[in-house]
Amino acid sequence: MRAVFFALVVLAPALAQAESKTLPSLKNDVFEGRVINRGVPRPQALSISRKLYLNDCKAGAGCVVTKTSFRNDSSLTNRSSIPNLSNGQTTTLQGYTWGDDHWNQVVDCVRETFAPFDIEIVTDAPTGNHHEVMVAGTAEELAYSDAGGVAPFIDCGATADNMLVFVFANQTNDVKYLCGAIAHEAGHAWGLSHSLDADDPMTYLDLGSSKRWQNFDAQCGEESPRQCECDDVGGTNSSSKENSFKYLRTQFGMISTLADTTIELDRPSEGQFVRSSFPISARYESPLELNSGSIATDGQTFLQIPEENLLFAWASPELPAGPHTLTISVVDEGDRTAMKTVNVNVLASCAGGAACASGTVCFEELCQPLTDGAGGLGSTCTNNFDCISGACASDGAQSLCSGSCEAGSSCPDGFECLSSNLCWPEAGGGCSATGGDGSMLLLLALGGLA
Numbered sequence: 061m062r063a064v065f066f067a068l069v070v071l072a073p074a075l076a077q078a079e080s081k082t083l084p085s086l087k088n089d090v091f092e093g094r095v096i097n098r099g100v101p102r103p104q105a106l107s108i109s110r111k112l113y114l115n116d117c118k119a120g121a122g123c124v125v126t127k128t129s130f131r132n133d134s135s136l137t138n139r140s141s142i143p144n145l146s147n148g149q150t151t152t153l154q155g156y157t158w159g160d161d162h163w164n165q166v167v168d169c170v171r172e173t174f175a176p177f178d179i180e181i182v183t184d185a186p187t188g189n190h191h192e193v194m195v196a197g198t199a200e201e202l203a204y205s206d207a208g209g210v211a212p213f214i215d216c217g218a219t220a221d222n223m224l225v226f227v228f229a230n231q232t233n234d235v236k237y238l239c240g241a242i243a244h245e246a247g248h249a250w251g252l253s254h255s256l257d258a259d260d261p262m263t264y265l266d267l268g269s270s271k272r273w274q275n276f277d278a279q280c281g282e283e284s285p286r287q288c289e290c291d292d293v294g295g296t297n298s299s300s301k302e303n304s305f306k307y308l309r310t311q312f313g314m315i316s317t318l319a320d321t322t323i324e325l326d327r328p329s330e331g332q333f334v335r336s337s338f339p340i341s342a343r344y345e346s347p348l349e350l351n352s353g354s355i356a357t358d359g360q361t362f363l364q365i366p367e368e369n370l371l372f373a374w375a376s377p378e379l380p381a382g383p384h385t386l387t388i389s390v391v392d393e394g395d396r397t398a399m400k401t402v403n404v405n406v407l408a409s410c411a412g413g414a415a416c417a418s419g420t421v422c423f424e425e426l427c428q429p430l431t432d433g434a435g436g437l438g439s440t441c442t443n444n445f446d447c448i449s450g451a452c453a454s455d456g457a458q459s460l461c462s463g464s465c466e467a468g469s470s471c472p473d474g475f476e477c478l479s480s481n482l483c484w485p486e487a488g489g490g491c492s493a494t495g496g497d498g499s500m501l502l503l504l505a506l507g508g509l510a
């Protein structure tokens with residue numbers, strides 16, 4: 061009987077978008093150099109608002125924006141240095157055109173993107189200090205050259221309050237693109253430059269794919285490496301790399317209500333008897349992406365879990381008979397760790413007629429324990445994973461670990477090979493009340509997992 065093991069999928073792989081659409085390009089020089097280094101000292105403590113207002117400009121007849129001079133941008137007065145107008149002139153951004161359901165999807169995505177941090181995403185106009193993304197209209201309506209979004213100039217560090225940035229939402233209905241662009245422009249407002257990490261919102265690469273703040277020292281640049289505008293962004297100790305996650309964490313802190321990261325081992329279970337190489341499956345649960353992880357036996361790491369791993373299932377290395385510990389540890393994007401250890405017992409081999417210790421019986425070339433519940437032949441079980449053989453069978457009255465056999469042979473003492481070609485405790489032996497020839501004996505369906 062060959063055991064079949066099911067890996068648990070903990071994260072759904074991103075599905076490729078089948079629809080084709082033309083995304084507006086962010087690859088425009090209007091995005092470059094928005095964060096500039098004038099030597100202004102970075103503040104030691106956050107002195108700006110933690111509130112980010114997503115304004116769909118649907119109240120009234122769009123958002124009226126007044127042109128102002130550089131560094132006089134304000135979300136409180138809807139003044140912006142960005143439009144190509146004379147100071148004091150106004151222009152109107154038309155309201156978000158894709159409907160409420162679509163808007164809610166974008167807002168949810170932005171909230172998920174900023175979830176690790178103590179940043180409040182709101183959609184009702186705040187009365188006090190706040191940063192604002194106008195998610196509306198087109199670049200043309202802002203009297204601006206072609207772009208997907210734009211942020212005003214800012215010094216290094218989260219130095220300016222009430223920043224007003226734009227994402228020209230009516231140019232595309234791609235939710236992931238809009239979500240990433242909002243995070244991107246807000247990132248500029250708080251002092252982040254462009255990154256070559258295609259998974260990070262600050263990138264120009266692979267626009268329209270899901271973006272999350274990456275705890276990674278990423279190379280600055282649009283399409284090729286360059287120096288960052290500011291040094292040591294996010295503690296990189298480098299002038300050419302920035303770590304967006306650590307930077308935002310330093311500026312705003314992690315939110316106190318963030319759910320913990322946990323790792324659970326589904327296989328093997330504590331104290332389980334296992335073969336020399338055994339399946340391992342685990343569940344990673346966290347509001348944050350996995351950053352790194354490892355699995356060790358007896359303290360020796362044998363596998364680094366790749367960041368992109370979506371299927372938490374592996375096989376252990378071959379281990380000698382006897383007790384061993386298995387430890388899985390993970391680190392999430394917030395540098396939070398979780399760990400789980402279980403003890404397992406690797407079964408001795410009785411291949412080639414080797415003797416088994418008392419209290420065990422040789423079956424399928426393994427010395428299987430006769431202790432009930434331990435997974436050996438005749439042990440009670442509820443699913444196939446409970447059994448060393450991988451075969452939990454039921455006669456309708458009870459479920460016991462079984463295993464395949466040929467009539468008249470190959471079952472150990474105390475067991476008989478029934479007509480269903482499964483080993484079963486001999487009638488009258490032990491506590492089994494099974495009668496007849498067991499013709500009703502059925503293997504449990506695979507996949508009967510709790």
Ligand SMILES: [Zn+2]
Nearest residue numbers: 091244248254
């Ligand atoms: Zn940009």
